[in-house]
Amino acid sequence: MGKFLVRRLLQIIPVLFIISFIVFCLVFVAGDPVALMLPEDASQEDIEQLRESLGLNEPFHIQYLTYMAGLFTLDFGESFRYNESALPIVLERLPATIELAIAAMVIAIVIAIPLGIWSATKQNSPVDLLATGGSVLWKAMPNFWLGIMLILLFSVTFGWFPVSGRGTFMHLILPAITLGTGIAAEMTRLIRSSMLEILNQDYIRTARSKGIRDFFVINKHAFRNALIPVVTITALQTSTVVGGTLITETVFSWPGLGQLLIQAVNTRDMAIVQASVFVIAFIVILMNLLADIIYKVLDPRIKYN
Amino acid sequence: MTTDTILEVKDLKTYFYTENGVIPSVDGVTFDIKKGETIAIVGESGSGKSVTSLSIMGLVGSPGKVAGGEILFEGKDITKISKREMRKLRGNEIAMIFQEPLTSLNPLFTVGNQISESIRLHQKASKEEAKKIAIEMLKKVGIPRAEKIYSSHPHLLSGGMRQRVMIAMALSCNPKLLIADEPTTALDVTIQAQILELMRNLSRENDTSIMLITHDLGVVAEMVDKVIVMYAGQVVEHTDVYTLFKDPKHPYTKGLLDSTPKIHELKEELQSIEGTVPPPGSIPVGCRFNTRCPYATEKCFSETPELTEVSPNHQVRCWLHEEGEVAI
Amino acid sequence: MAANPQTTTGTGPVATPISKSPSAFKRWFRLLLKSKTGTVGLIIVLTVILISIFAKQLAPHDPNQINPAMMLKPPVWMDGGSADYILGTDNLGRDILSRIIFGSQISLAVGISAVVLAGVIGVFVGLVAGYYGGIIDNILMRLVDSFLAIPTILFALVILSIFGPSVPTLIVVLGITNWVQYARLVRGEVLSIKEREFVKAAKSIGVRDNQIILRHLLPNVISPFIVISTLSVATTIILEASLSFLGLGIQPPTISWGGILSDGRDYIATSWWLATFPGLAITITVLGIIFLGDWLRDVLDPRANNGR
Numbered sequence: 001m002g003k004f005l006v007r008r009l010l011q012i013i014p015v016l017f018i019i020s021f022i023v024f025c026l027v028f029v030a031g032d033p034v035a036l037m038l039p040e041d042a043s044q045e046d047i048e049q050l051r052e053s054l055g056l057n058e059p060f061h062i063q064y065l066t067y068m069a070g071l072f073t074l075d076f077g078e079s080f081r082y083n084e085s086a087l088p089i090v091l092e093r094l095p096a097t098i099e100l101a102i103a104a105m106v107i108a109i110v111i112a113i114p115l116g117i118w119s120a121t122k123q124n125s126p127v128d129l130l131a132t133g134g135s136v137l138w139k140a141m142p143n144f145w146l147g148i149m150l151i152l153l154f155s156v157t158f159g160w161f162p163v164s165g166r167g168t169f170m171h172l173i174l175p176a177i178t179l180g181t182g183i184a185a186e187m188t189r190l191i192r193s194s195m196l197e198i199l200n201q202d203y204i205r206t207a208r209s210k211g212i213r214d215f216f217v218i219n220k221h222a223f224r225n226a227l228i229p230v231v232t233i234t235a236l237q238t239s240t241v242v243g244g245t246l247i248t249e250t251v252f253s254w255p256g257l258g259q260l261l262i263q264a265v266n267t268r269d270m271a272i273v274q275a276s277v278f279v280i281a282f283i284v285i286l287m288n289l290l291a292d293i294i295y296k297v298l299d300p301r302i303k304y305n
Numbered sequence: 306m307t308t309d310t311i312l313e314v315k316d317l318k319t320y321f322y323t324e325n326g327v328i329p330s331v332d333g334v335t336f337d338i339k340k341g342e343t344i345a346i347v348g349e350s351g352s353g354k355s356v357t358s359l360s361i362m363g364l365v366g367s368p369g370k371v372a373g374g375e376i377l378f379e380g381k382d383i384t385k386i387s388k389r390e391m392r393k394l395r396g397n398e399i400a401m402i403f404q405e406p407l408t409s410l411n412p413l414f415t416v417g418n419q420i421s422e423s424i425r426l427h428q429k430a431s432k433e434e435a436k437k438i439a440i441e442m443l444k445k446v447g448i449p450r451a452e453k454i455y456s457s458h459p460h461l462l463s464g465g466m467r468q469r470v471m472i473a474m475a476l477s478c479n480p481k482l483l484i485a486d487e488p489t490t491a492l493d494v495t496i497q498a499q500i501l502e503l504m505r506n507l508s509r510e511n512d513t514s515i516m517l518i519t520h521d522l523g524v525v526a527e528m529v530d531k532v533i534v535m536y537a538g539q540v541v542e543h544t545d546v547y548t549l550f551k552d553p554k555h556p557y558t559k560g561l562l563d564s565t566p567k568i569h570e571l572k573e574e575l576q577s578i579e580g581t582v583p584p585p586g587s588i589p590v591g592c593r594f595n596t597r598c599p600y601a602t603e604k605c606f607s608e609t610p611e612l613t614e615v616s617p618n619h620q621v622r623c624w625l626h627e628e629g630e631v632a633i
Numbered sequence: 634m635a636a637n638p639q640t641t642t643g644t645g646p647v648a649t650p651i652s653k654s655p656s657a658f659k660r661w662f663r664l665l666l667k668s669k670t671g672t673v674g675l676i677i678v679l680t681v682i683l684i685s686i687f688a689k690q691l692a693p694h695d696p697n698q699i700n701p702a703m704m705l706k707p708p709v710w711m712d713g714g715s716a717d718y719i720l721g722t723d724n725l726g727r728d729i730l731s732r733i734i735f736g737s738q739i740s741l742a743v744g745i746s747a748v749v750l751a752g753v754i755g756v757f758v759g760l761v762a763g764y765y766g767g768i769i770d771n772i773l774m775r776l777v778d779s780f781l782a783i784p785t786i787l788f789a790l791v792i793l794s795i796f797g798p799s800v801p802t803l804i805v806v807l808g809i810t811n812w813v814q815y816a817r818l819v820r821g822e823v824l825s826i827k828e829r830e831f832v833k834a835a836k837s838i839g840v841r842d843n844q845i846i847l848r849h850l851l852p853n854v855i856s857p858f859i860v861i862s863t864l865s866v867a868t869t870i871i872l873e874a875s876l877s878f879l880g881l882g883i884q885p886p887t888i889s890w891g892g893i894l895s896d897g898r899d900y901i902a903t904s905w906w907l908a909t910f911p912g913l914a915i916t917i918t919v920l921g922i923i924f925l926g927d928w929l930r931d932v933l934d935p936r937a938n939n940g941r
Contacts, residue, residue, distance in 0.1 A: 026795055140920035142871050142891075144878055145912035148898055152905050163902075202408040208364055209403075210396035210423040210474070224413050243786035247875055251898075261787075262879055265794035273794060280787060300458040301412055 097256035107180025116191025138185030164253035235291030318373035400475035406467035417455035671928030677921025700726030750808030755815020763823025863926035
């Protein structure tokens with residue numbers, strides 16, 4: 001297990017290299033941030049001076065080397081909006097995003113696992129129809145609209161929850177439900193189809209032939225097997241979940257990474273954009289690693305090396 | 306029937322209720338098994354032999370259902386008892402071994418976990434006791450290094466070893482009836498003989514009755530007392546194993562015997578029966594075998610033969626052998 | 634195994650359809666009517682297409698006409714509502730219904746063109762990867778993998794932030810985020826066709842095998858292609874709405890559902906109808922496309938039907 005972890009962690013390095021290169025290219029293509037950084041009446045001389053000081057007159061490879069040198073010291077440059085180093089600003093927003101993501105995952109798991117199992121074992125029952133129908137409906141609904149509708153209903157009409165912002169537990173509920181039910185819809189569908197397949201396996205029949213109660217056949221013998229594809233596919237969807245967080249944060253003015261990134265994109269604050277993309281990519285990679293570990297814990301057939 | 310009858314199946318009907326209509330997979334099957342006796346149910350794919358065994362286990366899945374008849378286990382009709390009572394029998398009094406050892410064990414749990422699961426369930430044994438019994442069973446079925454195998458996962462074992470584990474699991478609670486559905490089909494020929502011998506020895510030891518389901522009459526010859534030949538959901542011939550090999554009456558049984566290799570008759574070519582079992586949805590009128598029978602007469606296409614006794618303890622469902630008696 | 638009901642009857646509606654097929658179209662149509670959700674899906678999709686084509690004739694008002702006297706009027710069934718503005722008006726007095734009707738145009742146009750673009754890119758990459766194999770295949774497939782690791786919306790955000798939001802950029806971005814599944818489909822099919830005996834034989838006597846591959850590829854990929862495309866239109870419409878909602882997609886004065894929603898969000902406390910109706914329009918349209926796509930999958934590509 002230790003060896004496997006080390007190797008898997010080492011694999012992250014080239015991926016981060018590729019991502020940083022892509023980000024650099026994008027920013028290079030994006031061209032001149034100078035115009036945005038200076039007041040509109042700045043003289044040509046001022047512009048030239050700033051360009052020179054930012055190293056923007058250097059050729060591509062020199063700029064790239066400077067950029068990489070910065071990366072090794074975790075320096076993504078300065079945000080011209082905050083006049084501060086970009087990475088600390090991004091990292092400062094991270095806890096809020098993680099809080100939201102964890103709350104959403106908890107909600108998703110609490111909904112999806114029982115619902116997925118139930119609808120698979122009682123095919124075409126009312127619960128199954130509700131689960132499959134709900135999955136399709138949630139897939140068709142834009143997640144940000146669901147958030148707005150929840151605000152409309154529970155904050156504006158009933159006044160139960162605050163409309164936006166972060167702070168108390170009450171602030172967390174609506175954004176977590178928005179994001180969590182969105183994830184749950186896909187997860188329920190996955191668990192259901194995975195369970196349906198597993199329940200037809202020979203070893204389920206063997207378990208039944210031993211006189212084991214249905215409850216244990218389903219929750220011991222079938223569910224653990226069904227979880228394996230669910231973990232794999234959910235890991236592949238981490239990027240979708242991260243994408244959902246970006247939008248949900250905007251809807252609820254949740255002061256996380258997503259809100260910061262979208263503001264940065266709108267103001268073309270490229271240092272922040274770069275740092276955010278890098279941090280997000282890092283998180284996605286870490287989640288995939290985590291999924292790999294869970295996968296190996298779940299399935300004894302996979303060897304550690 | 307006397308008290309030493311373990312299982313009595315009477316006019317069993319197991320139907321599948323599909324969107325395309327009712328499909329009678331098992332259609333009026335009657336037989337019995339005595340204590341310590343080994344019987345074989347023989348037939349091709351689609352003959353209804355596996356569904357018969359699943360009916361006895363109470364494991365016919367939706368949309369299938371036991372639609373009629375009785376299954377008496379030690380005199381009690383187990384088609385009428387509650388799920389809970391059935392669970393108490395299953396794995397305990399009646400155990401089953403399946404065809405595919407490779408897929409019949411749960412890949413995520415250790416061999417020991419899966420064997421001791423039913424020991425703990427049915428014998429109310431503690432974890433340690435169950436482990437002891439399980440390792441004992443693993444040794445009995447001839448598994449070397451039983452302690453090590455106990456804590457291994459199934460994917461590390463060969464097919465033959467896994468089938469031994471399945472047998473250990475099935476016999477761990479000393480069942481009165483063991484149903485084995487093609488237990489050796491998926492195994493190498495050399496391993497087949499070992500597994501069959503193992504089953505025979507262990508059942509003799511505990512006086513366990515065996516119901517062996519197979520398509521291979523060669524297997525039957527060596528270890529069974531009685532043979533039931535099934536075709537398209539019905540019993541077509543029912544007799545003891547000697548009579549069956551010496552004097553098979555039903556053309557289908559003859560066909561099956563001709564397609565089994567025999568060591569002492571090297572000269573003959575192996576015959577095979579033309580065609581396949583009609584799917585349960587499109588069973589022909591008259592005798593169900595009429596589409597493939599070389600002796601079929603007009604009568605076979607219009608009237609349905611009954612299972613009749615041609616000599617003591619020898620029943621056949623065929624007009625060829627009923628003529629004389631009907632004429633009386 | 635004896636009498637396994639799955640093998641004898643489990644072939645489902647595809648293998649046991651209507652006795653004789655008069656024509657493929659008629660047969661499909663009958664199958665469609667058998668599926669309630671498929672029928673509903675087709676009706677919704679056709680309706681939305683018709684609405685977008687005849688938007689000018691159907692819309693009661695000019696969608697961009699500002700009317701300060703009619704600001705934030707509620708829908709007709711509420712107090713203060715007006716029959717002139719069935720779904721109410723927005724903060725500038727523009728008719729919501731008309732705006733939604735016109736909004737369908739951009740949603741469909743962007744959704745469909747992005748999917749077409751994705752299809753072109755994906756088929757090209759898949760053909761190249763499958764045909765040449767080796768190192769080219771390897772590089773292209775790693776590219777596919779890395780595309781799957783980047784959050785679609787993040788990718789779109791960065792590109793749009795660099796090139797600035799415009800309809801062509803949006804179509805290109807959405808197209809680029811979607812091509813991966815086509816590439817995988819076509820590549821897999823090309824690889825399996827290449828392995829077949831007759832292709833090998835043809836190659837050995839010097840026939841150009843790319844023609845054979847193309848000829849055999851089409852019938853094999855057309856069904857999954859249609860299914861993937863249909864469902865991609867649905868996800869693309871949602872993605873476009875999300876980007877427009879974030880202010881990085883369709884820019885005013887072009888009307889998009891996401892844009893109307895974004896305007897309406899600021900008035901959520903007082904005027905619920907601004908944000909509600911465009912969202913409903915998106916949901917119903919996407920639901921229709923999903924229903925249609927699922928039905929198409931059942932009919933065209935029964936192999937892909939997993940437990941539904």
